[in-house]
Amino acid sequence: MVAFAESVLNDEAERCEDEVLLNLWHPLGYASDWAVGDPNEDKLLGFPLEVTRVSESSFEVVSPAEGGRELPTLQRFGYLWTSLGNPRPLFDIPESQEEDRRKVHAGTIDVRISAGRAMENFLDMGHFPFVHEGVLGTEPRTEVKDYNVTSSVEEIEILATDCLFYQPKAAGSSTQGAEVEYAYRVMHPNCAALFKSSPNSADRLDVITLFIQPLNQEHIRAHMWLCLLDDESPEWALKRFQMDIFGHDKPILENQLPKRLPLDPRAETPIRADKTAVAYRRMLSQLGVRYGVIPGAMKGAR
DSSP states (O other), X not given: OOOOOHHHHTOGGGSOOOHHHHTSOEEEEEXXXXXXXXXXXXXXXXXXXXXXXXXXXXXXXXXXXXXXXEEOEEEETTEEEEOSSOOOOXXXXXXXXXXXXXXXXXXXXXXXXXXXXXXXXXXXXXXXXXXXXXXXXXXXXXXXXXXXXXXXXXXXXXXXXXXXXXXXXXXXTOOSOEEEEEEEEEEETTEEEEEEEETTEEEEEEEEEEEEEEEETTEEEEEEEEEESOSSSOHHHHHHHHHHHHHHHHHHHHTOSSSSEEOSTTTSOOOGGGHHHHHHHHHHHHHTOOTTEEOOOOTTOO
């Protein structure tokens, strides 16, 4: 795991004070990546952490900034999760219980950007032909057709459905281009799932998830988890395809300004394709999130 300089770890100004974020579970990484016994320095929401795998089945996470307070831990979807507050139950992904699916940790990438910016990029179909040319999109087929969005602030849930987009190579196992069905689910301010047509099933969808660990307000660790209807592709090929896609996004994200996500609808003009992003920004505002964002009233946003 990554060790952080002491000066960075002690930067109190970077510590989150948003109650809604402190009282959620957050991912720290794929559980199998830790060796038993060795403590590792980590970071979450500006707080330094010390993570130790005590045994094959248990972890200890301590917050040195709070006098060595031991934090709660949870293992779900193969990942270690912790919370700096009193966490509400972690969201469920029903597809993770289906035995015929491949569950794969595709990889982890550090990105110098805010969690909100990374989430919004994950939810955006409009960039496919320009950033993922020849794979997830191609010019001149750049239109994002209208789709439906519903949201619930109380449940911290956004669902975008009936999303269709032409892709030359929608998955690593795809052999030809096709119009791909998409659905997006936001189930946490920093976690989302993408459901898309599977080349291996006519009536079920593959699931690709993004679990973000905000190290501070402008630096994240993105964990990619796959839940696929694919029993033939080697694991290395599944991982490489997803990491190649994220590799396209990383330099775009790191050069995006401002690095924090503006919540005021007047800051960046939305278009029809941005309906999910508008709902996401509105939800963050209504939840009272201020960490990693540029706050602004969402009244009148469409």
